[in-house]
Amino acid sequence: MSEHYGKVALIGLGLIASSMAWAMKRAGMATEIRGYARSAETRETARRLGFCDVICDSAEDAVADADLVVLATPVGVMGRVAETIAPHLKPGATVTDVGSVKRTVIEEVSPYLPETVHFVPAHPMAGTEHSGPDAGFASLFDNRWCLIVPVENAPEDAVARLERYWQALGANTERMDPEHHDLVCAVVSHIPHLIAYTMVGVADDLSRVSDQEVIKFSAAGFRDFTRIAASDPTMWRDVFLTNKGATLEILGRFTEELFALQRAIRTGDGEQLHAYFTRTRAIRRGILQAGQDTDKPDFGRIEVKR
Amino acid sequence: MSEHYGKVALIGLGLIASSMAWAMKRAGMATEIRGYARSAETRETARRLGFCDVICDSAEDAVADADLVVLATPVGVMGRVAETIAPHLKPGATVTDVGSVKRTVIEEVSPYLPETVHFVPAHPMAGTEHSGPDAGFASLFDNRWCLIVPVENAPEDAVARLERYWQALGANTERMDPEHHDLVCAVVSHIPHLIAYTMVGVADDLSRVSDQEVIKFSAAGFRDFTRIAASDPTMWRDVFLTNKGATLEILGRFTEELFALQRAIRTGDGEQLHAYFTRTRAIRRGILQAGQDTDKPDFGRIEVKR
Numbered sequence: 001m002s003e004h005y006g007k008v009a010l011i012g013l014g015l016i017a018s019s020m021a022w023a024m025k026r027a028g029m030a031t032e033i034r035g036y037a038r039s040a041e042t043r044e045t046a047r048r049l050g051f052c053d054v055i056c057d058s059a060e061d062a063v064a065d066a067d068l069v070v071l072a073t074p075v076g077v078m079g080r081v082a083e084t085i086a087p088h089l090k091p092g093a094t095v096t097d098v099g100s101v102k103r104t105v106i107e108e109v110s111p112y113l114p115e116t117v118h119f120v121p122a123h124p125m126a127g128t129e130h131s132g133p134d135a136g137f138a139s140l141f142d143n144r145w146c147l148i149v150p151v152e153n154a155p156e157d158a159v160a161r162l163e164r165y166w167q168a169l170g171a172n173t174e175r176m177d178p179e180h181h182d183l184v185c186a187v188v189s190h191i192p193h194l195i196a197y198t199m200v201g202v203a204d205d206l207s208r209v210s211d212q213e214v215i216k217f218s219a220a221g222f223r224d225f226t227r228i229a230a231s232d233p234t235m236w237r238d239v240f241l242t243n244k245g246a247t248l249e250i251l252g253r254f255t256e257e258l259f260a261l262q263r264a265i266r267t268g269d270g271e272q273l274h275a276y277f278t279r280t281r282a283i284r285r286g287i288l289q290a291g292q293d294t295d296k297p298d299f300g301r302i303e304v305k306r
Numbered sequence: 307m308s309e310h311y312g313k314v315a316l317i318g319l320g321l322i323a324s325s326m327a328w329a330m331k332r333a334g335m336a337t338e339i340r341g342y343a344r345s346a347e348t349r350e351t352a353r354r355l356g357f358c359d360v361i362c363d364s365a366e367d368a369v370a371d372a373d374l375v376v377l378a379t380p381v382g383v384m385g386r387v388a389e390t391i392a393p394h395l396k397p398g399a400t401v402t403d404v405g406s407v408k409r410t411v412i413e414e415v416s417p418y419l420p421e422t423v424h425f426v427p428a429h430p431m432a433g434t435e436h437s438g439p440d441a442g443f444a445s446l447f448d449n450r451w452c453l454i455v456p457v458e459n460a461p462e463d464a465v466a467r468l469e470r471y472w473q474a475l476g477a478n479t480e481r482m483d484p485e486h487h488d489l490v491c492a493v494v495s496h497i498p499h500l501i502a503y504t505m506v507g508v509a510d511d512l513s514r515v516s517d518q519e520v521i522k523f524s525a526a527g528f529r530d531f532t533r534i535a536a537s538d539p540t541m542w543r544d545v546f547l548t549n550k551g552a553t554l555e556i557l558g559r560f561t562e563e564l565f566a567l568q569r570a571i572r573t574g575d576g577e578q579l580h581a582y583f584t585r586t587r588a589i590r591r592g593i594l595q596a597g598q599d600t601d602k603p604d605f606g607r608i609e610v611k612r
Contacts, residue, residue, distance in 0.1 A: 187512060187515050190527075199560060201582060202559050202563050203494065204589055209490050209494075211589070217495075226589055265547070273543040274539050280506040281536050282510075283535075287532055290524075
């Protein structure tokens with residue numbers, strides 16, 4: 001089966017869906033792209049931007065006749081969306097999602113889907129701190145990873161087809177089981193986001209350090225946290241509510257380590273601090289070698305001229 | 307008095323000192339720059355790069371006859387450096403430093419300095435994740451802040467002169483008292499770094515999530531932490547040991563907030579999470595408006611093309 005699905009329906013029209021539409025156009029990957037968003041304002045913006053061929057006023061309309069249906073809403077409402085669209089799905093269609101959490105999504109979506117469709121959950125690990133239909137662009141997934149998380153007994157050809165689809169959109173793909181996916185994402189994404197939100201909240205709260213000072217002097221490290229903490233609040237609320245187990249586990253590990261460092265500061269144990277700070281450098285080198293970041297100082301925000 | 311000091315001595319030749327040398331050359335700000343570093347290898351690299359006019363084999367040699375002496379070592383050794391150079395300082399010279407912590411540095415350096423010199427502590431809030439003499443470049447301080455932290459009874463003209471010096475190197479300046487400086491820096495820099503180090507350490511530790519996965523999927527948020535956590539371990543060890551009070555205070559606030567969010571996750575309090583994640587967006591907007599970061603998605607690491 002070709003990675004070209006023909007008619008594609010996007011449910012939810014935020015950063016990820018609009019980027020998928022632009023990337024499909026770039027790759028000539030769809031005969032027709034239909035889109036739906038709950039908010040009339042989002043639909044209007046999407047119509048104006050033109051990344052879909054048709055913007056529908058109901059999810060049912062969007063999915064009727066679609067060969068690929070993409071759930072691109074916050075993960076907390078995917079179950080309800082599945083319930084709504086289920087009776088209207090075309091037999092033989094593939095249903096996928098782009099949620100950052102997989103076990104809960106599978107539990108909540110699967111029961112509604114008829115046996116005549118294939119459900120292949122996926123998670124493109126790409127994004128920016130911007131959200132909404134006007135934030136999307138074609139190259140968002142280039143050289144990023146899309147994790148494919150097949151449900152039990154999923155037909156191999158349906159899974160492989162979605163992999164090729166994501167590769168055509170620019171991504172690398174890898175298969176993972178739902179539990180492992182949710183743990184990996186808690187480590188590399190969910191807890192870093194929670195920590196960034198917390199740090200920004202602490203700074204916001206401190207009355208002795210004015211907002212203006214926090215903003216003026218942000219380049220000293222804090223700035224990167226504020227970018228992460230500027231992401232979509234609804235999406236992130238849903239991530240933590242639906243990936244509770246893994247996030248609480250990693251959070252426990254995190255505070256355990258943090259308390260060890262706090263104790264080293266309190267007792268003046270410079271050796272422990274130095275050893276810890278040295279060890280973490282190696283991971284950074286790995287990321288640069290893997291091409292997942294640039295080695296330019298400060299991400300090239302400053303120009304190096306001597 | 308002109309912001310041009312004439313002869314400048316740099317003690318310590320890492321990222322900050324080498325950038326100061328390049329920036330002084332760019333601005334025509336010194337008649338002669340003399341440099342000293344404890345490590346022979348660093349001195350050799352500095353000689354090769356040529357950002358100083360003379361590289362001396364002792365700190366005493368470097369400071370003799372200097373009009374401005376810059377302590378640019380890790381803060382933990384500044385007291386010892388001050389003790390070593392004190393007998394060799396030229397009467398009327400200004401001694402400054404570039405340490406990230408001010409109260410402890412003032413306490414440790416001041417007692418050694420003769421009354422014939424002016425001590426004007428400063429803290430250029432600029433840097434990258436790279437360290438060493440080959441990491442420096444002339445524009446590092448452009449549009450960044452340099453905090454000037456005068457000691458008690460410091461003569462106004464000596465303080466104002468150092469301000470003009472830093473402005474000539476490209477920085478904006480602001481005066482602050484030592485306690486407030488150390489608190490502000492704990493919030494915008496020290497604790498963000500500690501948290502980033504901790505998160506990277508947690509990821510490194512987790513045996514179920516392999517290093518390879520952490521590296522492959524780092525773009526999902528974790529990557530920014532690894533950049534911060536790639537900074538110089540000696541410098542950061544000294545920061546935490548010498549800014550113990552403020553870092554422990556902010557750390558306490560941080561864990562208090564983190565536990566509140568952890569509880570919201572555990573109890574499924576979506577409203578609290580959403581409210582928290584919404585509030586932190588405002589700070590990001592302030593940083594962009596203040597010109598302290600770029601609004602390009604992902605810091606311009608990805609090119610937006612539709």
